[in-house]
Amino acid sequence: MKAKIHRPIEGTIKTVTVSMTPSGRYFASVLTEVEGDNPPSNTDGNVIGIDLGLKDFAIVNDGVKTSKFANPKHLAKHERNLKRKQRKLDRKEKGSKSRDNARKLVARVHERVSNVRQDYLHKLSRKLVDENQVIVVESLNTLGMVRNHKLAASISDVGWGMFVNFLSYKLEFEGKVLVEIDRWFPSSKLCSNCHYQVKEMPLEVREWTCPSCGTHHDRDGNASANIRAEGIRILSVSGTGTAADGGEVRPKLGRKSKLRHSPAKSEAHAVLKVSDG
Numbered sequence: 001m002k003a004k005i006h007r008p009i010e011g012t013i014k015t016v017t018v019s020m021t022p023s024g025r026y027f028a029s030v031l032t033e034v035e036g037d038n039p040p041s042n043t044d045g046n047v048i049g050i051d052l053g054l055k056d057f058a059i060v061n062d063g064v065k066t067s068k069f070a071n072p073k074h075l076a077k078h079e080r081n082l083k084r085k086q087r088k089l090d091r092k093e094k095g096s097k098s099r100d101n102a103r104k105l106v107a108r109v110h111e112r113v114s115n116v117r118q119d120y121l122h123k124l125s126r127k128l129v130d131e132n133q134v135i136v137v138e139s140l141n142t143l144g145m146v147r148n149h150k151l152a153a154s155i156s157d158v159g160w161g162m163f164v165n166f167l168s169y170k171l172e173f174e175g176k177v178l179v180e181i182d183r184w185f186p187s188s189k190l191c192s193n194c195h196y197q198v199k200e201m202p203l204e205v206r207e208w209t210c211p212s213c214g215t216h217h218d219r220d221g222n223a224s225a226n227i228r229a230e231g232i233r234i235l236s237v238s239g240t241g242t243a244a245d246g247g248e249v250r251p252k253l254g255r256k257s258k259l260r261h262s263p264a265k266s267e268a269h270a271v272l273k274v275s276d277g
């Protein structure tokens with residue numbers, strides 16, 4: 001089978017899984033085994049806390065400043081194109097060849113949206129992993145949220161779970177550390193200055209003033225600062241302190257060999273693309 005290979009394959013190939021997308025393109029996902037140690041995990045370096053939002057995709061606090069990364073509204077941008085192609089599809093006669101072609105065009109738009117989203121998540125996670133040693137996020141029960149929440153469509157769109165997955169394996173490959181804090185940690189309700197906790201913090205409140213110390217907070221900036229502080233606290237309790245709290249660093253031993261599997265489809269695309277048709 002002819003294939004377009006975009007980058008050399010490292011290690012010993014264990015399995016190759018070929019799949020066809022709904023638009024009729026073929027992809028191969030390659031599982032390889034790489035000999036050698038993982039770099040020992042080390043928490044000595046920059047620590048950031050990330051609050052994952054809806055208005056902005058990610059709000060990052062590095063202990064000094066807060067940076068916001070806009071949420072690209074992929075589906076909204078491609079919606080008109082999708083609607084147009086969907087209408088064409090609806091007009092085609094059932095079981096006809098032209099209906100099948102129209103269906104493939106609709107599937108292509110869905111695939112393009114998903115590729116654009118993954119590309120964005122790969123670039124942002126790569127940047128954050130390159131610049132930091134420890135990344136703290138709230139563990140998300142994304143599936144539960146998607147099922148129950150009226151914001152379900154935009155939650156699925158922004159791809160939080162995929163983002164945390166990308167962060168996780170990129171960090172691990174470099175001996176860096178992902179800290180996931182309990183999702184019930186009240187990151188939005190705590191004052192990051194004096195730790196006073198307010199009872200309610202409705203979603204529409206974007207800024208607030210702490211009734212105890214008078215600090216004026218940007219909602220997301222405050223939450224990401226709290227997430228960062230909680231991550232540092234967890235590391236110090238578990239005996240793996242960080243440079244940020246002056247703690248001691250105890251690197252863990254790496255494994256002897258490891259399996260590297262493309263964690264999501266786009267990775268497979270990047271590695272090996274089997275020619276269309």
Ligand SMILES: [Zn+2]
Pocket residue numbers: 191192193194195196210211212213214215
């Ligand atoms: Zn306060």
